Amino acid sequence: MEILLLKGLIFVLASCFIGLFYYQHPRVSVSGKRSGYKQPNFIIILADDIGWGDLGANWNLRKDTPHLDKIATEGMRFLDFHSAASTCSPSRASLLTGRLGLRNGVTHNFAVTSVAGLPLNETTLGDVLKEAGYLTAAIGKWHLGHNGPYHPNFRGFDYYLGIPYSHDMGCTDTPGYNLPPCPACPGHSAAIRKHRKDCYPEIALPLFENLTIVQQPVNLTSLAAKYTEKAIQFIQYASRSGHPFFLYIALAHMHVPLTLAEPTWDLPGQDPYGANLREMDALVGRIKNKVDSTVKENTLLWFTGDNGPWAEKCDYAGSVGPYTGRWQTRRGGSSAKQTTWEGGHRVPTLAYWAGKIPANATSPVMLSTLDIFPTLVSLAKASLPPNRQFDGMDVSEVLFGRSNKGHQVVPRPVMGALGKNAAISHLSFLTYSMTPRRRHHWTLRQPSTVLFCQWRTRLSWTFFGILQQIISLQQTTLTTQL
Numbered sequence: 001m002e003i004l005l006l007k008g009l010i011f012v013l014a015s016c017f018i019g020l021f022y023y024q025h026p027r028v029s030v031s032g033k034r035s036g037y038k039q040p041n042f043i044i045i046l047a048d049d050i051g052w053g054d055l056g057a058n059w060n061l062r063k064d065t066p067h068l069d070k071i072a073t074e075g076m077r078f079l080d081f082h083s084a085a086s087t088c089s090p091s092r093a094s095l096l097t098g099r100l101g102l103r104n105g106v107t108h109n110f111a112v113t114s115v116a117g118l119p120l121n122e123t124t125l126g127d128v129l130k131e132a133g134y135l136t137a138a139i140g141k142w143h144l145g146h147n148g149p150y151h152p153n154f155r156g157f158d159y160y161l162g163i164p165y166s167h168d169m170g171c172t173d174t175p176g177y178n179l180p181p182c183p184a185c186p187g188h189s190a191a192i193r194k195h196r197k198d199c200y201p202e203i204a205l206p207l208f209e210n211l212t213i214v215q216q217p218v219n220l221t222s223l224a225a226k227y228t229e230k231a232i233q234f235i236q237y238a239s240r241s242g243h244p245f246f247l248y249i250a251l252a253h254m255h256v257p258l259t260l261a262e263p264t265w266d267l268p269g270q271d272p273y274g275a276n277l278r279e280m281d282a283l284v285g286r287i288k289n290k291v292d293s294t295v296k297e298n299t300l301l302w303f304t305g306d307n308g309p310w311a312e313k314c315d316y317a318g319s320v321g322p323y324t325g326r327w328q329t330r331r332g333g334s335s336a337k338q339t340t341w342e343g344g345h346r347v348p349t350l351a352y353w354a355g356k357i358p359a360n361a362t363s364p365v366m367l368s369t370l371d372i373f374p375t376l377v378s379l380a381k382a383s384l385p386p387n388r389q390f391d392g393m394d395v396s397e398v399l400f401g402r403s404n405k406g407h408q409v410v411p412r413p414v415m416g417a418l419g420k421n422a423a424i425s426h427l428s429f430l431t432y433s434m435t436p437r438r439r440h441h442w443t444l445r446q447p448s449t450v451l452f453c454q455w456r457t458r459l460s461w462t463f464f465g466i467l468q469q470i471i472s473l474q475q476t477t478l479t480t481q482l
Contacts, residue, residue: 050347227249302372
């Protein structure tokens with residue numbers, strides 16, 4: 001009897017041990033064999049205010065992006081890829097939630113004084129992938145809330161290095177090139193009162209590493225180097241850890257002010273925007289080289305933009321390529337950032353995954369940054385958050401060259417900066433045509449250069465004006481209906 005009890009006890013303990021082993025190792029099947037699926041690594045690089053025409057592979061008028069052009073030849077280039085909004089915070093919120101601003105609650109840009117951010121009941125891509133066993137890091141501009149629980153460290157990211165909002169939303173000692181220009185941080189309070197209202201002399205731009213401010217004001221000339229260094233360190237660390245990783249890099253390029261580690265445009269004829277574009281391209285090239293030398297076979301690198309170029313910045317803004325919005329520009333307006341015209345949301349986009357994504361491929365499929373969330377979740381074999389409506393779709397088959405199925409229409413919310421005037425219930429062209437009149441006229445004079453740029457938006461309230469705009473639309477895009 002004692003022998004039988006002892007055998008029974010051993011059997012029970014052995015069963016518990018085996019059950020615990022399988023519970024803690026979900027990739028081991030009941031038969032004792034591994035499932036064989038290795039979760040891929042993900043790197044999302046989001047450029048700021050970049051134009052569709054800034055990429056040499058898209059628009060051969062520029063030759064400033066050799067590394068990005070090389071990625072295009074080694075991966076897939078998307079001709080018809082759109083950001084989810086035409087301005088910063090709504091676009092980023094949609095990328096990280098897979099949901100339009102009307103669903104996730106972010107319909108405008110957060111300010112320096114904002115006390116909240118992306119609503120806490122929203123689940124980010126970092127949250128989902130972290131739960132699936134990923135190491136997660138965010139490097140660069142956040143702009144989704146910087147106080148308390150809205151900080152990236154509480155939104156699914158193990159590590160964070162970056163600035164809480166755009167780098168023109170605080171003073172620095174390296175102000176760079178902007179229109180209109182803002183000076184460096186003032187040395188005393190009396191100087192603050194003399195500054196333009198569009199500048200931010202009251203607070204110096206901070207650089208966070210996790211929850212700690214490590215530099216204030218930020219030295220913008222060395223910021224790109226810091227981002228690159230930390231990104232490479234994270235890739236190295238994660239590759240050695242044996243865990244899959246998700247790295248979200250939100251660059252300061254190509255947003256104003258434009259700065260470089262070694263300014264080279266002091267002489268007449270220099271091109272500040274082109275020099276900044278080349279610096280960004282080199283940064284992406286270094287990260288891609290690190291991927292190739294460490295985790296090439298199992299890493300998806302996805303490069304895209306948050307919205308189109310900021311046309312008000314004149315020579316310090318990028319190119320929309322052929323998507324100029326002729327109806328609008330003929331009336332002295334812009335078709336770029338902060339508008340629902342294609343130049344405001346059609347962004348240069350590349351995807352690279354050696355051995356998975358076909359090389360030198362060009363996709364005409366209409367896709368959106370809204371698709372990044374469900375696609376990465378699917379590739380990670382994770383689950384979408386329940387009880388949520390998502391506006392994107394899994395496009396992994398498009399990435400792998402096995403499908404040409406995309407969107408028939410892209411949901412087109414109006415820019416968040418319009419606030420209460422942006423009635424989402426209208427078609428985008430109607431919403432835009434009902435926008436109040438606004439004018440901007442700036443002139444910048446410097447010792448070696450004279451810039452003159454005039455940007456005005458003149459909109460018709462008449463039925464004829466609306467009809468004319470409908471006829472000349474380059475792309476029919478509808479706002480979302482809940």
